[in-house]
Amino acid sequence: MNGDPLLPSPAMRILVVDDEPDVAAVTRLSLRGMRHAGRPVELVIETTGAGAVAAMRADPGIAVILLDVVMETDTAGLDACRAIREELGNRFVRILLRTGQPGAAPERATIDDYDIDGYLPKAELTTTRLYAAVRTALKAFDELVDLDRHHRVLALLNDTAVSLHPYEPFEVMLQRILGAATALVPTPLAVVGLHVRPPGGEPRQWLLHLSTSSSDDDPAAAAAAAAERVEAHLAEEDEPEPGSAAGGYLVPFSLHHDLGEGWLYVDGVVADPLARSALPLLGAHAANALYSAAVHPPTPVRRAVIVES
Incomplete structure (x- = not known):
């Protein structure tokens, strides 16, 4: 079209x-x-x-x-x-x-x-x-x-859910989530934040962004500023819900059994009702996959060393 x-x-x-x-x-x-x-x-x-x-x-x-x-x-x-x-x-x-x-x-x-x-x-x-x-x-x-x-959005959500493999690094899964978000919403910037408390492990956190803007602005700085606004908003909410916040559209999500929490943020106004319905579903898929990865973290790849005689 x-x-x-x-x-x-x-x-x-x-x-x-x-x-x-x-x-x-x-x-x-x-x-x-x-x-x-x-x-x-x-x-x-x-x-x-x-x-x-x-x-x-x-x-x-x-x-x-x-x-x-x-x-x-x-x-x-x-x-x-x-x-x-x-x-x-x-x-x-x-x-x-x-x-x-x-x-x-x-x-x-x-x-x-x-x-x-x-x-x-x-x-x-x-x-x-x-x-x-x-x-x-x-x-x-x-x-x-x-x-x-509707068919295209459902196909995108399904393809994204299928592509989120718990055995892959968190960064790979988070990038796939960002790619799906920018396909759903014509946004100049999408940001995802994640805090994980794995069983018996050290807490870790990630902040990744995906910029679709052609401007000269620094997308990393814009993502950091968005993250500050989001964290400030979440600190004020007892039970945050998906919706307009922090200058964009925010989807908070939690990993099961208190293993962590995260959020997906797209910059700008999301007026399309279909996109507003699809983004929380994307957040739910993310939470399920990231929970599995937190419980069963990916095994580091061991590289073979070839010794020539």
Whole structure:
């Protein structure tokens, strides 16, 4: 999708493809002021089937296409539909075929042979029907994208949980947790802190960070400052819960049997509800894996020494 595939775009875009300028003008008037789920709707205009494919290649996050059939060729719209679905592999965009020549694309045959989501003969198309069809298509697009985002987030959490091996050094596991956090949230900085009290061993602590910022700021200094804010916040809380804190989003977690505690912090505001739900799950996976590592610390690798005679 346009930008991060896990995050929705601020505006929903509709691609109007028609070689008649009057049709584009009427469409703009009919959909003027439309909003969906609190987001504005923007129109993108193209006059050829080839232009429609190029527009979708440049911006695969377009939500709906109002697609004419007969343009530069008699089947330009149908060819564009097939290219978008098969060549570009875009199964999310909702395609509403809008034609003034039904004979060029019979309704039943077109629905059966092409992956379209609506058939709108221009002769029967009123402003109200167009508005209703587009709103229904926007809703369907949103639901598909939301379902896909949930699938991607669950897959990321599962892959991360599987990759956390207790026999690996703590640093390796903590780096994997940071990588998952930055994949979930578009943050310039993610930090994880861990305090471990292993049975019969000396207490140890770790502070690792992962920076995705391209600025010249020192990420280590920023991570240290974030850690100070987090520790100050946790000192004031009896039972800290995941939520906005210390200038970002904080997920505290505890290792079982009082073997330690830790926290995961992402800098900035986390407004996405899905990410806010996923980060505590990531913290729970981290706590389970780190507990196992604390109980059964990784065995140092013994390197063989080869003596040549």
